[in-house]
Amino acid sequence: MTLVQLEAFIRAARLGTFSAAAAEMGISQPGVSDLVGRLEAELSTKLFYRANKQLVLTVAGEQLLPFAEQSTVSAEQGERAVKAMMSLGGGTATFGLLRNADFYLSTNLAKQFHALYPNVRIRLIGQNSAETATDVASGYLEAGLVTLPVDDTDLDVVPLVRDEVCFVSADTEHCAKPVSIQDLSEARLVFYDAHYADTDPARRQIIDRARVAGIRISPMIEVEYLTSALALVSEGIGDTIACRAAIASDRFPPSLFHVSFKDPLYDTLALVKRRGQLLSPATREMARLAHDALMAYQRSAKGTAEILPTASATDSFFF
Known part of the structure; x- marks a missing residue:
């Protein structure tokens, strides 16, 4: 049973002849007759009988008609929904953002996207990059803007910019000269992203450096947010890091x-999506807006990050 068979059946029932149904469908009269005949063969029953040169529904035809109409209407609605999504008249954009995205984009991404595409639903999730990468790899999110390094085994990754991470202290003497990994290990540290700890991209780099040097980095205090860490450092309780x-x-x-x-x-910021995944039009446009906002802000006088050569190599990511 196909949609075109049901359509031929519905039109014949409504118009009363195969020839009228054929004219409305833009096919031949034998074509409509054949479609209905194959539907009858599949159901093992007659759907019409003739009376005064008109088609009249049998009992079986009367039973089928409302379900046939429901099926074709549902198919039409589904087609409209897909076309609306393809033209960004609908659909859902699912995108993950690094937690400190506000420092880099200088725009409210959700507000900007909604202004452009008011009928598209938005799922914009801001969290640590380690979790964003996991959610993208699993398919929970379509794409994201993250800080590297993350586990990229199942991801397509396009590095965009890199921003220096510095040592931060309330004591000017602690910042009198560049800090070594040995200096860091001896400091009273206040680290943020406590929930993600050693999987946080910046801390992963620090841990790797410490491991090579044969030392260990052990923060005195761990909190969840950078603002909380900076407040503690302002009180002279310890030192931290910040981009x-x-x-x-x-x-x-x-x-x-x-x-x-x-x-x-x-910190290296990058676009990520599931390896080989074709992005939906809505998420593709969200990713493009994030990319363009990042590039625009970092090219401005307020930008702090270095734009990488790969930032323009996005064709394969978006398409």
């Missing part, structure tokens, strides 16, 4: 100092 985008923001306490690491440390 230059955060340091340049108006949320960075003016009483704090910062210095580079002896071996510079970077």
Whole structure:
């Protein structure tokens, strides 16, 4: 039983002849007769009988008609829904953002997207990049903007920019010279992203460096948010790390100092999607807006990140 068979049956029932149904469908009269005949053969019953040269529904035909109409209407609605999504008149954009995205985009991504595509639903999830990467790999999210490194085994990754991560302290003497990994291991540290701990991208880099140096990094205090860590550091309780985008923001306490690491440390921002995945039109446009907002802000006088050569190699990501 196919939709075209049901359509031929519905039109014949409504118009009373195969020839009228054929004219409305734009096919031959024998074509309509054949479609209905094959439907009758599949159901093992007659759907019409003739009376005064008109088609009249049999009892079986009367039983089938409302279900046939429901099926064709549902198919039409489904087609319209898909076409609406393809033209961004509908659908859902699912996109993950690194937790500190506000420092890099200088725009409310959800607000901007909604203004452009008011009929598209939005699922914009901001969390640690480690979790965003996992959600994209699993299919829970279609794509995301993350900080590297993450587990990219099942991901397509396009690095966009890199921003320096600095050592931050309330004590100017702690920032008098570039900080080594040995210096960091001896500091009283206040780290953020406590829930993600060693899977957080910046902390992964620090742990790797410490492992190579044969030392261990053990924070004194772990909190969830950068703002919480900066507040504690402002009280002189310990030292922390922060990217230059955060340091340049108006949320960075003016009483704090910062210095580079002896071996510079970077957050690298990248677009990620599931390997080989074709993005839905809605999510593709969300990813494009995130990319364009990031590029525009980092090219402005307020930008702190270095744009990488791969930032323009996005054709394969979006398509």
